[in-house]
Amino acid sequence: MALLKNEFLEILTNYQGILYKVSLVYFKSKTDREDNFQEIVYQLWKSYPGLKNKSSIGSWIYKVSINTSISRIKKQRRIEYKENIPELPDNSDIIEEISKNESLQLLINAIYNLDEIDKSIMLMYLEEKNYNEIAEIIGISKSNVGVRINRAKKILKQNFEHLNHGK
Amino acid sequence: MENKELQKIWKNLDVKTNQKSKDELNLLLISKTRQTINKFTIVIVTSIIVSVGLMIWLIITSVNRQDDLIYLINNLTLGILTAISFISGLFSWYKLQNYKYSQPLSNWLETRIKLLTKWLTGRFSKSYIYLIPFLYLLTVLSIHVYFENKSFIEVLNTEESIIGLIVGIPIGLFVSYYVVLKIRKYQLHNLEFLKNLQGRLYKLDE
Numbered sequence: 001m002a003l004l005k006n007e008f009l010e011i012l013t014n015y016q017g018i019l020y021k022v023s024l025v026y027f028k029s030k031t032d033r034e035d036n037f038q039e040i041v042y043q044l045w046k047s048y049p050g051l052k053n054k055s056s057i058g059s060w061i062y063k064v065s066i067n068t069s070i071s072r073i074k075k076q077r078r079i080e081y082k083e084n085i086p087e088l089p090d091n092s093d094i095i096e097e098i099s100k101n102e103s104l105q106l107l108i109n110a111i112y113n114l115d116e117i118d119k120s121i122m123l124m125y126l127e128e129k130n131y132n133e134i135a136e137i138i139g140i141s142k143s144n145v146g147v148r149i150n151r152a153k154k155i156l157k158q159n160f161e162h163l164n165h166g167k
Numbered sequence: 168m169e170n171k172e173l174q175k176i177w178k179n180l181d182v183k184t185n186q187k188s189k190d191e192l193n194l195l196l197i198s199k200t201r202q203t204i205n206k207f208t209i210v211i212v213t214s215i216i217v218s219v220g221l222m223i224w225l226i227i228t229s230v231n232r233q234d235d236l237i238y239l240i241n242n243l244t245l246g247i248l249t250a251i252s253f254i255s256g257l258f259s260w261y262k263l264q265n266y267k268y269s270q271p272l273s274n275w276l277e278t279r280i281k282l283l284t285k286w287l288t289g290r291f292s293k294s295y296i297y298l299i300p301f302l303y304l305l306t307v308l309s310i311h312v313y314f315e316n317k318s319f320i321e322v323l324n325t326e327e328s329i330i331g332l333i334v335g336i337p338i339g340l341f342v343s344y345y346v347v348l349k350i351r352k353y354q355l356h357n358l359e360f361l362k363n364l365q366g367r368l369y370k371l372d373e
Contacts, residue, residue: 064268
């Protein structure tokens with residue numbers, strides 16, 4: 001058990017960036033992001049013994065992180081389909097430096113305008129995952145991924161440019 | 168704006184995330200596990216105390232009222248229904264806590280929707296409508312008849328008892344229905360959200 005846990009923590013240490021980023025695109029406040037991060041760690045630990053293919057650890061982490069985040073949005077009743085540009089997130093935790101990078105800040109705000117599914121797909125696109133990986137993680141066809149990425153990219157660029165001109 | 172420009176901007180995030188150490192992650196995992204176990208323990212222990220308490224009550228009162236057949240039938244029915252509710256409640260809680268997060272989003276949504284649909288619209292989903300008043304009435308009668316020191320039939324023939332039951336039962340029923348309907352409304356809302364999400368996910372595949 002101790003060996004298994006050690007192995008798990010080793011993996012978690014190397015892949016924790018995914019947890020931060022998924023929490024970042026789904027939750028605006030620091031507390032929500034931290035709670036979500038903790039919940040993902042717990043859900044990963046719960047499903048770790050059942051992980052058969054150790055070569056696809058990244059995909060496994062994405063799956064658990066996305067499903068956990070969507071489940072928490074649902075629980076917290078923060079399902080909002082915003083039409084207006086949201087306010088900037090608080091920037092006192094992992095993204096404290098983001099406020100110094102205007103482009104990054106605008107991009108994150110533009111991502112908040114996407115729906116729950118497109119948020120995940122765009123995150124993986126920005127992380128340079130290929131269409132096959134994204135299709136496997138989300139469980140939709142490759143062509144669906146392509147269409148969604150193109151559509152989300154357009155929205156993202158529009159939002160980004162809108163925010164950029166309005167600043 | 169170039170296609171790769173968004174990805175370039177996003178890369179700035181890589182250098183800006185504060186990484187947690189292995190020890191910090193371990194502490195975080197331990198604290199979350201404890202928190203979850205505590206929550207689980209509270210639910211289980213409360214259910215056990217209530218169910219076992221009721222069972223003990225039913226056994227003691229039945230032993231003391233062996234000559235009152237209707238009272239014994241009342242207690243036996245209540246005991247069986249409590250045991251069934253307790254076991255199915257524990258089973259549902261276990262299922263809810265152990266559905267897999269490590270599957271693709273589409274499969275995860277499907278599993279979750281199936282589970283919630285079964286609970287909320289399945290064959291036994293409306294059983295609470297008659298189960299709540301029935302269990303409540305049996306419990307009230309079990310307690311009331313016992314402390315009246317009369318037989319079951321005698322109590323039901325007493326005017327004060329009937330008035331007491333008529334006044335008391337609706338209040339208890341109102342509270343019970345209110346709580347159950349609140350939970351159902353919340354879960355129906357969740358189901359709607361998940362179905363909406365699933366619909367949007369498959370829209371382009373059709």
